[in-house]
Amino acid sequence: MADVKKIATRQGYGEALRELGAAHDNVIVFDADLAGSTQTAMFGKAFPDRHFNCGIAEGNMMAAAAGAASMGMVAYASSFAMFAAGRAYEQVRNSIGYTGLNVKIGASHGGISVGEDGATHQCLEDFTLMRSIPGMVVMSPADAVEAKAMVKAAYEHQGPVYMRFGRSPVPVFHDEAAFHFEIGKGEVMGDGTDIAIIANGLLVAEAVEAGKLLADRGVSARIINMATIKPLDEEIVLKAAAECGKIVTCEEHSIIGGLGEAVCSLLSEKRPTPVKRIGTPDVFGHSGPAAALLEEFGLCAANIARVAEEFARS
């Protein structure tokens, strides 16, 4: 995909915030000393009076965002995924989840592709944590165009939303002018019937590549971009299970509690179907370049194709 433009999804977040800020007076943005990294600085530059740095104090930031939302603001609160979903979990649960307030959490630097910073910063549990909060919408965009559309959809959605963005540039394959995003709707990106590959985040691009490799090997794969992990698009999963019979899930996240488990939970109750989960196993990450780590953990087109082919032929 060398000819494809690559942009990090966090940049889509920053751009969307800036556009939302221009369109709506009630958008307020909080950050925790990471505005340059999360890209909320774009909003801060355009609307300095509505951008509030909370310093390195994520717990206070989340509850303060809830307070602002209770006054009718739509509050976006940002940090790295590790600190937004991890450190501030209980503030998110009690002050944002329980209240159902209009706080949109923009968590950047999710997953193993954080790279060199190592395990302390590679959040592989955020989907699990956020899925467990009643009413919380949990999403992870595949490219910057989808990220932008998602952030705007989050504004329109009444209630709490968690969005995970990545640090590394990823291929942009959606056409911004034609793209329409809907919370809770998956996107079929290749309509095969031998096996379905359901992915989100930067693994969507890898799954699409894997689909091409599989086609070369005579396996027809259905690729589904599942940007919304909760609420899960049950219809698209059940249809894939019915028509393909086997499903592979791919996420830059622990196999415990994320997209893979969401898909398995649905299928085990509504249509038992064999599933293989690609994600990080029950281990911490470590330092290294993003690409090397993704390959090491099998979060790449080659491994997805290998697993899917073996599974399809079994």
Place this chain on the structure above:
Amino acid sequence: MTDSEKKMLMVNACKVRIGIIESTHAAKAGHPGGSLSSAELFTYLYFKEMNVDPRDPRKRDRDRFVLSKGHCAPGLYAALALKGFFPWEDLKTLRHIGSYLQGHPDMKSIPGVDMSTGSLGQGVSAACGMALAAKLQNNPCRVYTLLGDGEIQEGQVWEAFMFAHHYKLDHLCAVIDNNGLQIDGPVDQVMSPYPILDKLRAFGWEAAEVDGHDYDALEGVFAQAKTVKGRPFAIVMKTTKGKGVSYMENQVGWHGKAPNDEQAETALKELNAELARLEGM
């Protein structure tokens, strides 16, 4: 404050105490100690200080109150009921299955509750966010929050105190109920928060210490709070935990325990006698 106004507040604080005993007794659970120590404060806020209207509990420019020490819900609920936000009789449904009067304040179900609280340290942050938003919206409201002296052991409280000073939230007023006791014992034995005033001032707040059971003192300090510009105001309120019920006063065991039938009867006898005395004044 006129004598009749002070009498009204004293009578209402006594009624709030009766509500605290009745509700926790009916619930067979709850937190009477810290609710009782804040009874004057609740009464002062809802019957003298705050711009609120029980007929329009969501009106835009109302003053906000966040009970950061959410476990003292019985005190808040009694004050709200007395003010007319919901029927007094409902206090007896506290913590019951199907009741909207949850064990800790729930903004979604309880008229007059501006923020759900209960997990200590979060309410004061929410109050900061409210005050920040009010400024952006040119909303003239003031934001009040009540913390426990044990609660300020939470690190998040100090994050919020930094934030409130940094963003010059001068329409935010935080009250700390310094009754000196927390679940495991005296606060200075469990984990000393002292010196509280010095710490608040070091964090950039204007701060004052008052007798939390003295309405003249409360009137003076809340008036002072409104004169301060460019920084938030904190009131360290010296109180007696369990105030107004003889056997509960200064007893750590009454932090989170409900009176049984006999104990409730004793407490209500004392409080009703006090109420009769106050009303006859």
